[in-house]
Amino acid sequence: MRKQVYSLLVDNTPGVLSRIAGLFSRRGFSIDSITAGVTADPRFTRITVVASGDERILSQIEKQVRKLEDVLEIKLLNDEEAVYRELILVKIKADATLRPGIIAIADVFRAKIIDVEKESLIIELTGAQSKLDAFLNLLDGYEILELARTGITGLSRGNKDIADAEEILRKRAEENGLD
Known part of the structure; x- marks a missing residue:
């Protein structure tokens, strides 16, 4: 069993933290810790989730969280790069x-x-x-x-993983046919 730190960039909407925690609860995933706070752009919230499990469970967590509508980006943080x-x-x-x-x-x-x-x-x-x-x-x-x-x-080191919020929103609109 290992720990994984997930850094989520999500829409800053009412109930977003509850929806993410609810996903963990419904799927029977364990949360070791969860923190949330608004980013420099008030439209977005950064949520850091620490979870434990085997490789299959940790992979499932990433896939399930990625499917949530409010989630713009998910990064897996590791000790060397964060x-x-x-x-x-x-x-x-x-x-x-x-x-x-x-x-x-x-x-x-x-x-x-x-x-x-x-x-x-x-x-x-x-x-x-x-x-x-x-x-x-x-x-x-x-x-x-x-x-x-x-x-x-936590945050990833350097600027290689910095996501431009406008670019993420543009891609989301394209995927949903709203461009």
């Missing part, structure tokens, strides 16, 4: 005596302390999953009050 990041926010119980140790760990990972209260700190860290996991492992001796992870998001 950049992945994930964000975590961690609220840690930290009185004045515990703070220096927690701050030292945060500094090693270049994490940001974004909130300080009398009895807690909130730390923000962005990076690869392995970096975030290593950070959390070092915090093992501290009491984590709350934790939020975004899931992986």
Whole structure:
């Protein structure tokens, strides 16, 4: 079983994320993580889906997602040709005596302390999953009050795969006989 990261460019329409997640649910595919956000062009949303399975399942996921009307483009991202990041926010119980140790760990990972209260700190860290996991492992001796992870998001490196949105829309119109 392996993981595959899919980067989808989709129409920014109401319910698009629900339709994509629904496809996974109906077909019995597992989603490890899913993130979505509007692109530089507000007509489009970039959705990053991480799924696990054997080659047959991962191939089926790609084929089924590609069939969805809202999907303009799908890219399979891999470690060598893409950049992945994930964000975590961690609220840690930290009185004045515990703070220096927690701050030292945060500094090693270049994490940001974004909130300080009398009895807690909130730390923000962005990076690869392995970096975030290593950070959390070092915090093992501290009491984590709350934790939020975004899931992986990613883009392909360079400009070889950059799709011109207007070109994609033009091809779609031609395929549908609307030119």
